[in-house]
Amino acid sequence: MSEKNDHSNCQCNDSNCAGEVDEVELRRQFLHKISTITMGTMTLALFPATAGDGSDGETAGGADLAGGNPADKESRPVYGFLVDTEKCIGAGKCLTACRVENNVPEGNYRTWVERYIHFKDGTVQVDLVPEEGFAGSNMPKVDPESVDRSYFVPKLCNHCEDAPCNQVCPVPASYKSPEGFELIDTDQCVGCSYCVQACPYGVRFINHDTGAADKCTWCYHRVMRDEQPACVEACPVGARLFGRVDDPESEISKRIAKIPTQVLKEHLGTGPKVRYVGISEEVT
Amino acid sequence: MNWIRAFVRDTRHLWTLLFLVVASGAGFLFVRSKMIPESFGQYGPYRATAMTDLAALPSRFQADATCLECHEDVGEERAEAVHITVRCVHCHGLGEEHIVQARKAAESSDVSIDPASDWDGDFMTKIDLYITKDRATCLACHESVVGMPEDFQKIDVAEHLEEMGAGEPEDPETCFECHGGHDTAP
Numbered sequence: 001m002s003e004k005n006d007h008s009n010c011q012c013n014d015s016n017c018a019g020e021v022d023e024v025e026l027r028r029q030f031l032h033k034i035s036t037i038t039m040g041t042m043t044l045a046l047f048p049a050t051a052g053d054g055s056d057g058e059t060a061g062g063a064d065l066a067g068g069n070p071a072d073k074e075s076r077p078v079y080g081f082l083v084d085t086e087k088c089i090g091a092g093k094c095l096t097a098c099r100v101e102n103n104v105p106e107g108n109y110r111t112w113v114e115r116y117i118h119f120k121d122g123t124v125q126v127d128l129v130p131e132e133g134f135a136g137s138n139m140p141k142v143d144p145e146s147v148d149r150s151y152f153v154p155k156l157c158n159h160c161e162d163a164p165c166n167q168v169c170p171v172p173a174s175y176k177s178p179e180g181f182e183l184i185d186t187d188q189c190v191g192c193s194y195c196v197q198a199c200p201y202g203v204r205f206i207n208h209d210t211g212a213a214d215k216c217t218w219c220y221h222r223v224m225r226d227e228q229p230a231c232v233e234a235c236p237v238g239a240r241l242f243g244r245v246d247d248p249e250s251e252i253s254k255r256i257a258k259i260p261t262q263v264l265k266e267h268l269g270t271g272p273k274v275r276y277v278g279i280s281e282e283v284t
Numbered sequence: 285m286n287w288i289r290a291f292v293r294d295t296r297h298l299w300t301l302l303f304l305v306v307a308s309g310a311g312f313l314f315v316r317s318k319m320i321p322e323s324f325g326q327y328g329p330y331r332a333t334a335m336t337d338l339a340a341l342p343s344r345f346q347a348d349a350t351c352l353e354c355h356e357d358v359g360e361e362r363a364e365a366v367h368i369t370v371r372c373v374h375c376h377g378l379g380e381e382h383i384v385q386a387r388k389a390a391e392s393s394d395v396s397i398d399p400a401s402d403w404d405g406d407f408m409t410k411i412d413l414y415i416t417k418d419r420a421t422c423l424a425c426h427e428s429v430v431g432m433p434e435d436f437q438k439i440d441v442a443e444h445l446e447e448m449g450a451g452e453p454e455d456p457e458t459c460f461e462c463h464g465g466h467d468t469a470p
Contacts, residue, residue: 034301038305041309042309042312087433089436090429090431090432093371093425097373100345101343116431117430117431133423133424133425134423134427135420135423135424135427142429142430144430150430151433172329173330175330175334176328183334183335183338187331187334188321188330220335220338221338221340221341221342221343224339225343227347228347230344233347233371234345234373235369236369236370236371236374237369237436
């Protein structure tokens with residue numbers, strides 16, 4: 001029957017092929033078509049759903065940061081962080097405040113303070129400021145006579161505009177909130193540490209209590225209820241300043257407008273949002 | 285009807301294939317719908333409720349305002365003090381339990397909170413509150429180290445005691461013996 005069919009097919013198409021060859025060719029065409037249809041169906045099954053999700057996301061917020069929904073964008077605050085190294089005294093109060101606020105395990109830091117010492121002979125030394133301050137710590141004393149310039153540099157997450165940590169995350173765990181906070185969904189995080197390695201500022205670590213990546217959130221939970229981040233609240237000398245940079249009347253905007261500020265590793269193009277006062281180019 | 289039987293027989297392998305394709309496609313969509321969190325994609329390629337979870341975290345680090353709700357007198361005492369920028373929690377700890385107790389006591393007269401004069405070591409630990417009077421409290425900020433701003437008050441204890449004419453290096457034992465408490469002055 002099939003042979004007959006093939007034969008008639010052959011005649012209809014008016015091809016000059018013989019029965020044997022024709023059958024092989026037909027089978028090849030069939031396989032080709034069926035694989036195309038299968039792939040097509042799979043792709044179609046996949047597409048409408050993702051396209052739906054994507055378009056929802058774009059109108060609601062995904063593309064909003066790039067100018068999607070103007071009404072929302074108008075009202076959406078833009079936050080910034082200013083660190084004044086000319087004021088920092090290295091007391092470590094911010095470190096304790098952060099640890100307490102965010103349950104940071106011992107040995108990890110969401111924020112830390114470095115001490116940069118520029119010696120007169122041109123060398124630079126970088127120390128980590130102890131959490132309890134220098135009193136009682138066994139930090140070796142530095143002879144003030146040999147020091148040209150020295151200052152404390154508090155470090156924390158820069159909440160980059162174009163965050164590398166975000167880009168490498170293989171699961172939807174690392175994301176940027178509509179307010180511009182770079183955050184981690186600990187439920188989704190698989191703890192692969194890609195982001196830990198990707199961050200050029202070294203602010204991420206694996207929290208062994210939760211098994212997920214962890215880092216400074218600029219105290220997202222506090223900011224969302226109009227409180228200052230814990231480290232800002234704790235600083236006795238006002239070396240840390242947090243606020244809305246889109247509001248020209250805010251303290252941070254006024255300070256940034258008045259004094260020159262820098263960001264860390266600007267050449268990497270990550271768009272860091274923590275601005276520093278009074279650091280030299282050795283600080284990275 | 286013969287041709288129908290023949291058609292079914294000859295195309296049975298195609299029907300099997302069609303069934304497999306449909307079944308695996310449906311299975312894929314089912315598993316996908318189960319695995320993708322509900323709020324995924326609301327703002328972007330992540331779970332939108334993750335932000336709600338995060339925003340629901342408690343503010344543990346208490347600002348002075350919380351303490352001053354009850355301790356107004358301390359607020360007045362400190363209003364003009366140089367150390368107004370030093371937070372209550374820096375010297376007294378978080379006192380989370382203390383705040384809980386105090387809030388309860390404020391609501392109901394049945395609950396009372398022990399007066400400060402009754403505090404002992406155990407009690408302080410229990411309510412997560414303490415009074416720190418050792419030198420380290422002051423020296424956490426004022427210890428003279430390289431790196432501090434020029435105009436910040438730096439203290440070298442040995443030097444300072446000698447200047448002040450103290451007899452022994454351990455006497456007075458704490459800074460507070462000379463420098464007062466809440467209105468600590470230079």
